[in-house]
Amino acid sequence: MPDTRTPTYPIAEDYLSRWSPRAFSDEEVSEAALLTMIEAARWAPSCYNSQPWRFIYVRKGEPVWEASLDTLVPFNRMWGEKAGAVVFLVSAVKMITKPGEAPAPADYHTFDSGAAWAYFALQASRMGLASHGVAGFDKDKVRQLFSIPQDFTCEIAILAGKPGDKSGLPEFLQGKEEPSQRRPLAEIAFNGYFQGSL
Template sequence: MNELQIKQFRQAEYDVDPVILNRWSPRSFSEKEVSEEVLMRIFEAARWSPSAMNMQPWRFIIARTKEDREKFHSFILEGNRRWCEKAPVLAVLISDKEDRVHAFDSGTAWGYLSLQAAKEGLVTHAMGGYEKDKARELLNIPETFDLQVVIAIGYQGEKDALPDDLQSREQPSDRRPLKETVFEGTFK
């Protein structure tokens, strides 16, 4: 979907960088491989995201080989697995629970990653629909880390490659008006 097509779904109330407005979470992925250089640039962007006391509590476990992706598929719930199986890269975002704001900081790292991916011509889609306990066991994740999301990373595929029931959802979503998000002085 190009920038002009996205504009029919998204209109900013104030000017923002187009990469922010044009970034969305498609479900259709091309099976085209992501080069090492491009992939590491998006993780480099995540590395430079801000964190409380520079704790950098986030870690990413990635799957690029067929074998590793199949291992990830085993803990991703069916509703997500049926569209994410074509993604050439999957990543699990985890965070060190010793940091009091680990989830907040890890979310920031995800945001930086997703914006850099958009600048690189990639699409990303974060998923909460997976079996955390199974992922923890299969990926050997210590109890001191919390599992946040699984992220599909790759190049956007064609809408008609999705199952029929997902094709109608394959478009950018809008956002609530800013006046319903920002309050001054007190909540409402």
């Protein structure tokens, strides 16, 4: 973990060592490793315990690998094709709050799925693997490719796999291949009333 990431208060190392690299090794990642990351995501909290998240994963070399990469915008495909897997996180837009009742709008499905993605990412980091969530992909292509029903929305695409050397990235990305910083705690935590800005 780089010395440049220093918390204001002591926290577990996991939170500091996790970051979103773009350099992957071009190696395959096992199905067991992917399912372990998804298993961690499965235990995330959610509104009414509705668990709106669903994960569609494709490993390098599988029949729809190229089609999965083709859903990414060119910039993300450029570096993402060296990942060992691409995972699409989708979420249910409705939920059942009580048995026997009709489905109700799941107003927090995106928020809850974000929690699941965080668990996924932390588990990947613990395993010595890299994961990078991206918004730059064609949701309509993903919906068609995987026959996703209208009751689900596409949230993010996740590139996952074994970390690689940044020298394999285009030169303009190599300098960005390091953990990013965060706003100071005083800019995001306020006692008693809101004091923030954009």
